[in-house]
Amino acid sequence: MEKQFEEFKLQLEESGGVREKIRSVVTEIEASNRMLSSCLLSVHQSLPLSGVLEKANGHIETVKGLYVQLAEILKDCPGEFYRYHGDWRSETQTVVSLIAFLHWLETGALLMHAEAEKKLGLGSSDFGLDIEDYLTGLCFMSNEFPRYVVNRVTAGDYDCPRKVLTFLTDLHTAFRMLNLRNDFLRKKFDGMKYDLRRVEEVYYDVKIRGLASDGSAQGQANATGDQLTLP
Amino acid sequence: MEKQFEEFKLQLEESGGVREKIRSVVTEIEASNRMLSSCLLSVHQSLPLSGVLEKANGHIETVKGLYVQLAEILKDCPGEFYRYHGDWRSETQTVVSLIAFLHWLETGALLMHAEAEKKLGLGSSDFGLDIEDYLTGLCFMSNEFPRYVVNRVTAGDYDCPRKVLTFLTDLHTAFRMLNLRNDFLRKKFDGMKYDLRRVEEVYYDVKIRGLASDGSAQGQANATGDQLTLP
Amino acid sequence: MEKQFEEFKLQLEESGGVREKIRSVVTEIEASNRMLSSCLLSVHQSLPLSGVLEKANGHIETVKGLYVQLAEILKDCPGEFYRYHGDWRSETQTVVSLIAFLHWLETGALLMHAEAEKKLGLGSSDFGLDIEDYLTGLCFMSNEFPRYVVNRVTAGDYDCPRKVLTFLTDLHTAFRMLNLRNDFLRKKFDGMKYDLRRVEEVYYDVKIRGLASDGSAQGQANATGDQLTLP
Amino acid sequence: MEKQFEEFKLQLEESGGVREKIRSVVTEIEASNRMLSSCLLSVHQSLPLSGVLEKANGHIETVKGLYVQLAEILKDCPGEFYRYHGDWRSETQTVVSLIAFLHWLETGALLMHAEAEKKLGLGSSDFGLDIEDYLTGLCFMSNEFPRYVVNRVTAGDYDCPRKVLTFLTDLHTAFRMLNLRNDFLRKKFDGMKYDLRRVEEVYYDVKIRGLASDGSAQGQANATGDQLTLP
Known part of the structure; x- marks a missing residue:
């Protein structure tokens, strides 16, 4: 023994x-x-x-x-x-x-x-x-966007909400393909829809006030060789 | 994506x-x-x-x-x-x-x-x-002995407490060599001393009443080719 | 004895x-x-x-x-x-x-x-x-600002969110220099970012409606010798 | 800042x-x-x-x-x-x-x-x-005596319960002089009475069976120059 x-x-x-x-x-x-x-x-x-x-x-x-x-x-x-x-x-x-x-x-x-x-x-x-760690990290990243969008609009970047919304919507759609069994990851992913919703609201605020540029305006912005979302 | x-x-x-x-x-x-x-x-x-x-x-x-x-x-x-x-x-x-x-x-x-x-x-x-699973299993096994000893004495097997006590004491001593960092295992091991103490108390009861056999009597029992603790 | x-x-x-x-x-x-x-x-x-x-x-x-x-x-x-x-x-x-x-x-x-x-x-x-008591007190103070900013805007003080935001951002940045080991204090500090985020949202609301004054307007207010954020 | x-x-x-x-x-x-x-x-x-x-x-x-x-x-x-x-x-x-x-x-x-x-x-x-640490340590020490007394009697040392009982009774009496405000220490001290009670029970078991020596017998044991409680 x-x-x-x-x-x-x-x-x-x-x-x-x-x-x-x-x-x-x-x-x-x-x-x-x-x-x-x-x-x-x-x-x-x-x-x-x-x-x-x-x-x-x-x-x-x-x-x-x-x-x-x-x-x-x-x-x-x-x-x-x-x-x-x-x-x-x-x-x-x-x-x-x-x-x-x-x-x-x-x-x-x-x-x-x-x-x-x-x-x-x-x-x-x-x-x-690990794939699940990577996916969880993406959910955490998503949590940063509502705050980012709010601050960008405050700084006068009215085009930012649309871009973030497109990105987050694609990400959310991609996640939905997955059959998540991991409870922690599923819960974090469930939180992503609140980020999406908040970004939608900011986009709505900008749009309803006629502040959002349309596609062509953004084309111009890009043409200036500027950072994607920051002037 | x-x-x-x-x-x-x-x-x-x-x-x-x-x-x-x-x-x-x-x-x-x-x-x-x-x-x-x-x-x-x-x-x-x-x-x-x-x-x-x-x-x-x-x-x-x-x-x-x-x-x-x-x-x-x-x-x-x-x-x-x-x-x-x-x-x-x-x-x-x-x-x-x-x-x-x-x-x-x-x-x-x-x-x-x-x-x-x-x-x-x-x-x-x-x-x-896994070693820690094995060790945890041994701690769980230890929990069974106090009840076992009580029931064996009730059934008239007065030699059982001494044998169990020797075994559990050796096991407890062996465990103490380990520097357990795993909290779950350490907690389970901490519980083993209560089993030990309970078995000591049963042995005490048997001993103080003069019911416990001494070494030689046990020698005879073994000589009959019987199971170690069960008649 | x-x-x-x-x-x-x-x-x-x-x-x-x-x-x-x-x-x-x-x-x-x-x-x-x-x-x-x-x-x-x-x-x-x-x-x-x-x-x-x-x-x-x-x-x-x-x-x-x-x-x-x-x-x-x-x-x-x-x-x-x-x-x-x-x-x-x-x-x-x-x-x-x-x-x-x-x-x-x-x-x-x-x-x-x-x-x-x-x-x-x-x-x-x-x-x-004690320094940690002082720092914890500052975190508690931060919790008061979101409510304050909301009520000031309601009362027509549209310049308040910007001022609070500047102050809280500086305070948050200063705290981030510290390597907090005290669990209680760290937790309280973690809460400060929600205050910051809420103040940002109020500033956003004021800004997007064109209610926030720009720097020059604030310069005038100060020139009146008035309280910084209260009329 | x-x-x-x-x-x-x-x-x-x-x-x-x-x-x-x-x-x-x-x-x-x-x-x-x-x-x-x-x-x-x-x-x-x-x-x-x-x-x-x-x-x-x-x-x-x-x-x-x-x-x-x-x-x-x-x-x-x-x-x-x-x-x-x-x-x-x-x-x-x-x-x-x-x-x-x-x-x-x-x-x-x-x-x-x-x-x-x-x-x-x-x-x-x-x-x-710290005095309260010292006193708490004494309460923990007390917890060891019931087990010790049981094992000493099992080993044939019938005089041990009386000695431990005298010691623990004196210690318990001394503690009772104190007006304990520290909750942790008070709780640990409250546990000492269970140790005392268990030792009393063992002493009772030994006494009722005529196994306990009286004072003079112990005098003899001491005269052998033996360890205080172990033969």
Whole structure:
């Protein structure tokens, strides 16, 4: 009996040590996410977008380096990705929401799963971006849009609601194709319809007052080579 | 975007399908565990032990078959044991507690981890018996002893408390070697000392009344080739 | 043994006596805070601000006298500020929220930590204003702004949302510099973003209806020597 | 505003750093307490007492070294003992229960507060043993006696219940002198009467069967130069 428990002791210490290492990296990811979030939140104050994006991309490089460290730790535990996955899941959902929002600001398009993996330096090894974490991150990103649209209109960007609405509607439609069994993800997705509704209301406010531009006006705006949603 | 979500749909359906299959087997394990538990609990009523053990071993064969099915399902998901592990963890802890108690009834010794894996048809493939599940199962087994000892003494088996006490004390000592970080397991282990204390009290009752045999008397009992604690 | 417990009896009675004295002063602080809060809340009803401020400053004088009493009690327990700190912490957070809101009404600026200590008669002795209590008080103050902004707009003060938004945004940005480990404070700070978002929405409503003044209009208002946000 | 928050950032980081250092030492105290507890628990199995005590005293030396480290950390924060006190309070109550039980095993007497401080290397500086922590530790120690008495009687030491009963009765009487306002401590003290009652029952069992020695018999036992409660 004693010999068996001595072996257990070693094995529990080993997995405890892995968790310790993971926790230390995850704490750094959390801090970097806070910096990235702070940086991105300044888009609500209509600061020049280019400066925000540049700084944000710097923070993403830091996060990427940390994910590479995480993948390195997991390399010594083949087949145990999901054993420890719960230890960084929440931070991963947060960082996906942030880089997907940033990507939308830069391109007006959805950050694809493969692109998200690449931005985080993942995917080549066993350490990938779990699909449900990616989808949850997109739901969190969606929560940022109502506030963004309100602040953009306040700043005089009357075209923003239409663009966001188109994007969110497409995203919502795509999500609806999925048969979500994961309770947490389903609940977060259920919240997306409130974001959609709020954006619709802002678009309505702008439209009913004759402030929204039509397609051609937007064409012109684009022609100026300007940022997608910020003048 | 649509193409990506179509792929997600397939992947989520695939993992949903795996969970469905697992759930159906786990439901059967749960039912078999209930049968096995019912059967084992009859030792509290001092029925002839041989009959109880024979029936119990039959149920274990059924459970083993089900674990083999589970391992078969997981074969198609290499490296994802821990992804789905939570789906059968609780039943595994229960079955370990039952087969470990049965093993003690048969041999008076602790069912080792490797023996438990063998009894459940596991260990050859990626699908093993998680150490923490095994240890949690042993804690659950410990909870059965206070009641068992009381009923054995009632049935006139005054030597049982001493034997159980020795076994539980050794098990408790072995557990104390471990530095348990898992909160659930630590809590369950903390409960073991109440079992120990209760068994000590029964042993005390028997001893103070001069009912407990000393070592030599037990030597004779063993010489008759009888079951360790059951006549 | 007895002699030791007799000494304990004396020491416990002594610290019990200190707590009794503290409790009696804290009960008075609680009552004064309620009066101050009642008084300040009348700004939501657009009563003349000067009367409100005068009455409120009277209540603050009362609270200040009570904090001086508290500091006096603690003078006899050098090095034990934090032993009893939990007994008045909650009231201190409340009073900071009230005097910081009052200060904003008077000046449009943040009540600094040193100013808050001075208003409460603290800081000269060992008895200071704990930084985390001060910060928590600021979070509570933030909770008052959404309601205030709504009521000011109702009363026709269309310039108020912009001013509050600028102030809250700066405060939120300053808080984000901090790496908050205190769970209670972090949670309260997390709530500040909902206040910010609500104020943004009110500013949006005012702006989209063309009711918000631009910078020059506000310049005029200031030129009249009027209160920052109250006519 | 920014300058003030930058100062806060520094101060919060400083106190966060102190807490980090404390936590790391407290984790080690926790581990040492587990070792000490394991070691002391073997008295329930009637192992030779001298060996147990020797090993236990070794563990106490380790704990003492850790408390000296803790006191060292706090030296840089004069007057802030109670600010961080909650971070090690629980471990201190545990270690007091263990060293007080050990002391009783060695001497049959209560470990006094000053002796406890000395054993933990405390008391010379600002870092002392809080009286309420000491008293709570004694309540925890009391919880160990019912089990101890049961196991001693089982091992044939019929004189132990009387000695424990005398000790616990004196301790309970001494506690009753105190006017306990601390809810946690009062609750723990309320539990002591159940320990007392259980020990009384064991003493009754021994007495009614004519197994308890009277005073003179105990005199003889002591004359053999034997350990106080263990043959």
